[in-house]
Amino acid sequence: MLLYTDLLLTLFSNTTIPPGAEIDLRSLTQPVGIIRIIAAFLTCTTFSLVAKAGYQTLSYWAWCMFTWCFCFFFTLLIVVLEFTTFNGKLPFSWEDFTAAFAMLASLMCLISSIIYPTFFTCPTCDYQIAASVLSWVCFGLYVGEVVLTRRQPTGQNSGFLSxxxxxxxxxxxxxxxxxxxxxxxxxxxxxxxxxxxxxxxxxxxxxxxxxxxxxxxxxxxxxxxxxxxxxxxxxxxxxxxxxxxxxxxxxxxxxxxxxxxxxxxxxxxxxxxxxxxxxxxxxxxxxxxxxxxxxxxxxxxxxx
Incomplete structure (x- = not known):
């Protein structure tokens, strides 16, 4: 954990911060923050592997790609907003939004992890097999995020989406x-x-x-x-x-x-x-x- 923190400090020590924003390094070193960073990396890797495997005209293929792109974008957005503390300036309950997104991402990754290997994977399809495995890992990460956010005593889980x-x-x-x-x-x-x-x-x-x-x-x-x-x-x-x-x-x-x-x-x-x-x-x-x-x-x- 100390090595991870030192690496983050090195990476962001010379970063120019926009006016009104502050750096919250703790958001990246907490278990939830680490899970989000890994999930963003793996969802990006998953849709990259699927894109490398080739485009399919079936709507279920588009759904799976949308799932991984959607999860990657919003996970990265959440990480950036918490790192820059802009999340505190938003006009809605941030904890409620992140908890709801984690639950939604879990469902989406679960369905995609079932659909993609069922319709688009074969015994010799290396890229498809790798993408299927990573999709299941992403599902596990988002489930882990749901569990951690629910266990946090300071989390405001009383919002509507929770x-x-x-x-x-x-x-x-x-x-x-x-x-x-x-x-x-x-x-x-x-x-x-x-x-x-x-x-x-x-x-x-x-x-x-x-x-x-x-x-x-x-x-x-x-x-x-x-x-x-x-x-x-x-x-x-x-x-x-x-x-x-x-x-x-x-x-x-x-x-x-x-x-x-x-x-x-x-x-x-x-x-x-x-x-x-x-x-x-x-x-x-x-x-x-x-x-x-x-x-x-x-x-x-x-x-x-």
Missing amino acids: TLSGIMKMLETFLACLIFVSLETKQYSGVPGLQWCVAVYSLCFIFSIAIILLTLGQVTSLSPVSFDKIVVAYNIVATVMYVTAMVIWPLYGFKKSGTRPSNCERYCWWDKLVVVTFMTIFNFVIYTLDTIYSIYLVFFVSNQ
Whole structure:
């Protein structure tokens, strides 16, 4: 640890600091800071290996690349902001944001670590195998960050994204992203029932993101109506909408072919229909739990 600290002091001793910023070397030498630096390096290495292996036109390949690039960028951004102490000048709870990002990055790396080796790795694909292994290591690092931030007694983990409601909102948007990755225009083109399902996924995703941003930005108090009650009403509507999608999507999606076609290869349109179906069911469960919990908080806990 002393050698690591001395190296950092040497690297940054001659660095010009912008006005209003201070250096916080301790943010890089703490266990969480070390984990973030390693995670940034490994996510960068992972997407570099995948890019070296070659571009793929499949949407799941794009999702995996987006995951590693997204995690690299925001991990590096968090490291820089904490190192320069600019994080204290941001208009939202920094601890809440970093804890939420670590949980989201863990989920994204977990899914990518399953998808990429499943569809894009072979016994002789050296770059792909190395990228798959590093992706699992990144998942472990982000899980470790979640555990460490949760154990810190000084961490302000009472923010929205660190609560059960915030976690469920992140899960709802995350599962919606997996649905979008699996959607193809030809799946629902010309079928009004399936187009309604796509509208459900899109509208619920947009409103869930809006709720997260408004709460994270601490502007919910500006609402003329109780924001918590607005969220309850939205959760009820979203749950009902997902009920219709959960019924309509498999009903119309598998209408032409109830079983997997014999000419369907390792990765085809039928597999995507299955993924969307299961993600719709999972998201319906999350929305239902979110609705029950929000009703409990607003109409029972707050009235005590």
